[in-house]
Amino acid sequence: MGELKEFDVKAEGGNPACGDVVRLWIKLDSNKKKISDIKFKAFGCGACIASASAMSEMTEGKTVGYALKLTREDISKYLDGLPEQKKKCSNFSTEVLQKALKDAV
Numbered sequence: 165m166g167e168l169k170e171f172d173v174k175a176e177g178g179n180p181a182c183g184d185v186v187r188l189w190i191k192l193d194s195n196k197k198k199i200s201d202i203k204f205k206a207f208g209c210g211a212c213i214a215s216a217s218a219m220s221e222m223t224e225g226k227t228v229g230y231a232l233k234l235t236r237e238d239i240s241k242y243l244d245g246l247p248e249q250k251k252k253c254s255n256f257s258t259e260v261l262q263k264a265l266k267d268a269v
């Protein structure tokens with residue numbers, strides 16, 4: 165959790181239904197193939213914060229290709245499941261991640 169002072173891309177997105185927001189800072193390796201560092205700030209419910217945290221843990225050190233394929237189901241599985249009514253809260257973490265990476269590469 166936190167933000168990077170040196171980064172390649174920054175992105176933000178939210179859940180329009182509740183107004184909660186996730187911000188991401190991503191540093192890529194020199195050939196832009198791997199996520200060398202990723203930090204986030206989440207302003208939202210517990211599921212929103214847990215999903216953003218899981219997403220950053222799952223993608224740090226991984227390839228951009230892997231991160232682009234990450235789904236909300238992957239995040240939910242990493243967290244040992246989310247209650248049905250909270251699944252929407254994990255959706256926008258992956259949307260922000262994919263938006264950020266598409267802008268960066």
Ligand code: FES
Pocket residue numbers: 179182183184208209210211212252253
């Ligand atoms: Fe807003 Fe969960 S209630 S993201």
